[in-house]
Amino acid sequence: MTGFQLTEMLFFSLVILLFASDASCQTVVTYSSKYSEKLLCPITHLTVSATWSDAITGNILASYRQEKSDFEFGPPDSKHDNFHYAVSSTSFTLEIQPVEAEDEGKYICNTVGANTINVYNVSVEVLVKPTVQYESQDVDVLDGIVGTSYEHFHVLAKPTVMNGSQDVDALNVIAGTSYDLTCSATGARSESDLSLVWDPSLVVKTPLSITPNGDDYKDYSITSTYTAVRGDSNITCKLTGYVMQDEINDQRMEHISHTVNLNVQYAPVCNMSILDWEDCREVTLTCECDAVPDGITQYSFFNGSNNRNDGTSNTLTVLVAYETSSEFSCSATNDIGPGVQADAKDHDCRMPVESGGLTTGAIVGTIVAVIVVVVFLVIAMMTCKRGNEPGIEKHEMQDPTTDGAEQPEVTHIGTDEQGDEGALPTQPLNTRKSVDGGHLN
Structure with missing residues (x-):
């Protein structure tokens, strides 16, 4: 040109x-x-x-x-x-x-x-995508950048985790117990400050400290409190803050993190079941428990607050009386200690009813009903008897003002001693004067 x-x-x-x-x-x-x-x-x-x-x-x-x-x-x-x-x-x-x-x-x-x-x-x-060094050695198997060098580079430091004064890769912990863990990364190099984080996150006890370690190198440390939870399998401390953090693959992550495998131990957590037999007075109790370690040293069975039995078997058969109600529960013990008592289960045992028979309540009810019926029938019969007596009399009352007048004849209709119908002897009708001159009924 x-x-x-x-x-x-x-x-x-x-x-x-x-x-x-x-x-x-x-x-x-x-x-x-x-x-x-x-x-x-x-x-x-x-x-x-x-x-x-x-x-x-x-x-x-x-x-x-x-x-x-x-x-x-x-x-x-x-x-x-x-x-x-x-x-x-x-x-x-x-x-x-x-x-x-x-x-x-x-x-x-x-x-x-x-x-x-x-x-x-x-x-x-x-x-600038970093080259990687670990313990002063170049790591040449990461991200496909073998043999490539750059003007600026990062030195990745693999964290260590300490429980007290001991480095730990695995830790036996007891559920509910807290442990202070210190994560450290020594001799890390980056153009900007890095950080240490826990996964899952923990409660920080001592904030992150950054200490110079020679030219452009720094040491990082943080102490956090881990409280053991049943079901946890591990926790990981990671050194973070590198450029293109999202480009970090599994190989590189291994060199900037430290995972502690956890064996979370806990006392037995139990659940109780009840097996009823044909006769409700016989009951079989079963105590099923989850625990780490899983070796159960003792099972305990309770009726209410009373301890019915301690032993090494997780089943127990007990006898109860008729017309009683019971609350059964259980617990277990392993090397960690006794577990919490399981939720109580109710058991009611009632007197069985014979086939074809009546219960006491049914018998009493029947007797009362019969008495009521009998009383009703008696009253009804007495009422009917009054209305149907032999020899119904008809009375015609004369005005008492007619003194000296001839009294009417009263005829009694009925039966004679021989049972034949006919006229009975007549009797004069007594009369008395009413206040108003009328007739008294």
């Missing part, structure tokens, strides 16, 4: 920057040793030309013109010898392949259309 052409391109870029009708900014975060990173510059079928340039130096990197099939490149520059270009119907692409730390910077893409000039600003941040 001649000096005149270079001057023309620089002038053209300056004009675009000054008179651009549209501009946008974009930041691309990548990391060194990445195979490829693409920077896109949008174009359309109306785009006449597009130019990529280095915003810091002002150098044109490459230009595309619609009427030409080839790209025009700026002056040779070793810094950008890993830059490649491609054009499609929608984009004039700058591809960095492979990504290097020196590629960090700001780049501008200018597009010129029939009536528009657009400017696209792209900032590229290149994070």
